[in-house]
Amino acid sequence: MRQKKKSEFLTEVELEFMTELWAMGQGTVRDVLDQLAPGRDLAYTSAATILRIMEQKEFVTSAKQGKTFVYKPALAKDAYQSKTLNDLSNKLFDGTPVSMVARLVNDKDMSEQALEEIRALLDRRLTENDR
Amino acid sequence: MRQKKKSEFLTEVELEFMTELWAMGQGTVRDVLDQLAPGRDLAYTSAATILRIMEQKEFVTSAKQGKTFVYKPALAKDAYQSKTLNDLSNKLFDGTPVSMVARLVNDKDMSEQALEEIRALLDRRLTENDR
DNA sequence: TTGGTCCTACGAAGGTCTTAGTATTAAATG
DNA sequence: CATTTAATACTAAGACCTTCGTAGGACCAA
Numbered sequence: 118m119r120q121k122k123k124s125e126f127l128t129e130v131e132l133e134f135m136t137e138l139w140a141m142g143q144g145t146v147r148d149v150l151d152q153l154a155p156g157r158d159l160a161y162t163s164a165a166t167i168l169r170i171m172e173q174k175e176f177v178t179s180a181k182q183g184k185t186f187v188y189k190p191a192l193a194k195d196a197y198q199s200k201t202l203n204d205l206s207n208k209l210f211d212g213t214p215v216s217m218v219a220r221l222v223n224d225k226d227m228s229e230q231a232l233e234e235i236r237a238l239l240d241r242r243l244t245e246n247d248r
Numbered sequence: 249m250r251q252k253k254k255s256e257f258l259t260e261v262e263l264e265f266m267t268e269l270w271a272m273g274q275g276t277v278r279d280v281l282d283q284l285a286p287g288r289d290l291a292y293t294s295a296a297t298i299l300r301i302m303e304q305k306e307f308v309t310s311a312k313q314g315k316t317f318v319y320k321p322a323l324a325k326d327a328y329q330s331k332t333l334n335d336l337s338n339k340l341f342d343g344t345p346v347s348m349v350a351r352l353v354n355d356k357d358m359s360e361q362a363l364e365e366i367r368a369l370l371d372r373r374l375t376e377n378d379r
Numbered sequence: 380t381t382g383g384t385c386c387t388a389c390g391a392a393g394g395t396c397t398t399a400g401t402a403t404t405a406a407a408t409g
Numbered sequence: 410c411a412t413t414t415a416a417t418a419c420t421a422a423g424a425c426c427t428t429c430g431t432a433g434g435a436c437c438a439a
Contacts, residue, residue: 128426132339146386163428165387170426184386184435198340198351205336208263209329214352218366220329221345222373229374235349236370242353243363259396277416294398296417301396315405315416 124174125200131171134164135190135197138177143189145182255305256331262302265295266321266328269308274320276313 127135137152138144144152150164168188171177179186202217210216222232258266268283269275275283281295299319302308310317333348341347353363 124425130427136340159427160429161385162387162430166389166428169388186387195351198348199355201336201340202348202352205332209267209332213362214355214358215362215365215369217329217333218349218352219369220326221333221349222366222369224330224345227345231344231346232370232374234346235353236367236374238346238350238353239363239367239370243360243367255395261397290397291399292416293400293418297398297419300418317417 126204127176127197130167131174131176134167134171135176138188138190139194143187145185145187147185149188257335258307258328261298262305262307265298265302266307269319269321270325274318276316276318278316280319 133153134149137149141148141152146161146165146168149168150159150161153159168177172179172188175191177188178191179188206212206214206217221227264284265280268280272279272283277292277296277299280299281290281292284290299308303310303319306322308319309322310319337343337345337348352358
């Protein structure tokens with residue numbers, strides 16, 4: 118087993134890049150670079166390196182178009198969100214999602230409207246199950 | 249401004265240690281080391297180093313008892329949970345807690361009972377506000 | 380063909396994180 | 410008092426992360 122232990126999670130910069138790819142669907146080094154936050158000043162070669170590494174880690178796939186690589190997410194944002202929440206639940210909460218939601222819901226600066234939205238979400242989900 | 253930018257979040261190992269301190273309320277190097285997961289094999293000096301660094305970063309405070317330091321969390325688990333969720337919401341979701349809860353709630357392996365618990369939580373919270 | 384432009388590949392510097400060994404000091408034991 | 414034990418402080422190795430410079434190749438314009 119010579120396999121370099123695959124790291125499951127994106128690093129800070131990788132997440133930054135992946136977020137753009139998720140939004141665009143796919144993109145070249147140039148595309149991603151152009152979409153980064155205004156203040157963000159990153160050399161072209163840095164961006165290229167980051168995407169190359171992300172491909173090594175199998176977070177993205179690439180296809181050559183002319184002389185240029187077009188990168189595409191290898192995993193959906195939804196799936197990554199779930200994976201991340203699950204990990205957080207295990208590491209910082211008690212492993213059940215309930216306590217995580219409780220923490221969210223009990224936060225002072227959570228608007229009443231947001232709470233209602235969440236309840237609506239739940240109601241929908243629960244009646245679905247009844248069917 | 250020579251201030252070394254304070255890192256807001258615990259690293260992997262720091263979280264591991266902090267979790268024990270949160271559970272125990274406080275503890276020495278030896279205490280924490282003894283509480284770590286069974287398979288976890290860490291040198292005493294490693295644990296001591298980690299706690300010393302955590303104190304530098306102001307995640308814990310210490311008080312000398314005899315010749316030994318007793319470490320105590322400098323921030324509550326609740327507060328850290330909130331901070332972490334907020335950060336995650338901004339980085340991986342759309343910045344509102346609603347979408348995060350939605351992702352949780354829509355996960356297939358969320359039991360009906362858990363859903364009911366969450367709804368109960370919400371109901372309690374919403375009627376509280378009405379008072 | 381020669382020079383500029385744009386791409387990829389690679390290497391390296393500087394930072395942080397994790398781990399543990401060594402040195403030193405203080406307490407306990409006989 | 411000498412020796413063993415247990416704690417802290419420091420240093421350093423190795424890994425990974427972030428960033429960028431340099432080199433090399435392809436393409437295009439004059």
